[in-house]
Amino acid sequence: MRNNSLVINDVTIAPGTRTTIDLPAAKLYTHAPMSIPVHVISGKKAGPRLFLSAAIHGDEINGIEIIRRLLKLPALKRIRGTLIAVPMVNVHGIINHSRYLPDRRDLNRSFPGSEKGPLALRLANLFMKEIVEKSTHGIDLHTAAIHRSNLPQIRANLDDEETEKLARAFDVPVIISSNLRDGSLREAAAEFGIPMLLYEAGEALRFDEVAIRAGVKGIINVMRALDMLAPSKRKAKKQMEPVVARSSSWVRAPDSGILRAMMPLGNRVKKNTLLGVVADPFGESEVKVEAPFNGIVIGRTNLPLVNEGDALYHIARFEDIHEIEAKVDEFQEEHSPEMQPFPTPESPII
Secondary structure (H helix, E strand, C coil): CCCCCECCCEEEEEEECCCEEEECCCCCCCCCCCCEEEEEEECEEEEEEEEEECCCCCCHHHHHHHHHHHCCCCCHHHHHHEEEEEECHHHHHCCCCCCCCCCCHHHHHHHCCCCCCCCHHHHHHHHHHEEEEEEEEEEEEECCCCCECCCCEEEECCCCHHHHHHHHHHCEEEECCCCCCCCCHHHHHCCCCCCEEEEEECCCCCCCCCHHHHHHHHHHHHHHHHCCCCCCCCCCCCCCEEEEEEEEEEEECCCCEEEECCCCCCCCCCCCCCEEECCCCCCCCCCEECCCEEEEEEEEEEEECCCCEEEEEEEEECCCCCHHHHHHHHHHHHHCCCCCCCCCCCCCCC
């Protein structure tokens, strides 16, 4: 069956074409125009419409590179359905290297937005009308906040069967069964019955080669699961069976001081495992930071200077921690820069 045309911002994208569209956003106060770049690849044959979004938080840039690499793949010439790629949603935040919009609002707490009101609500409304509501599926690409790192992970509503299928297809070792947050893009998409994944990996304002490679490969896996791309001609490697965490929590600083972190991302921890020590600058007092339960480190701070109550380690709860540790090790090895590049022959970012 032939694919249908798609209209975004009054631009018609015909089947078998690819087009870049500038979606008008709010002007700068200098009167300079601003726009959200959107790249659409429309296959000749009908299929799902998948949107990819990155940099909804303007300092989370790994997704920009993931989308850039993905769009260079020759396999996309034979796509079924339509791919809508938006590498820079929060263009104002990107310019300022900021998570937020100029009004200090979080775009990912402003959906579905409105035509009137603060800038965040207007941009959220624009993105919903022109991108989300015209899609059947979505993947939103994120990193940790500034001065933090996240282990590559998928967060999704696993109570939805289609969403769970795509979460497992993405092929990362950890899936977090995550509730929908008020005002988030995932919540707004769910209101329209659109299955959506959130990919978290890496650190704000930094490229992470493992996270980028895993993101590109994960999106390809999802597109194959949706029959948007043909199966790989390479000998299929047995896909990793991810481990699902139904809960996670942050371990917070018991006191203010200087953190000596002792546990890297991806490490398994048992209850009462020493994660680090918070000390004053003179070493006169030291407070241990310990794991509250068995699990794996999926996020951590990179800033040694901490205030009482600061989030230090994010731990996903797992009882069989040996199983998840083996999966993380396999994942890190597969996506390390020393391995044969897949699926793009890019030189690794150092």
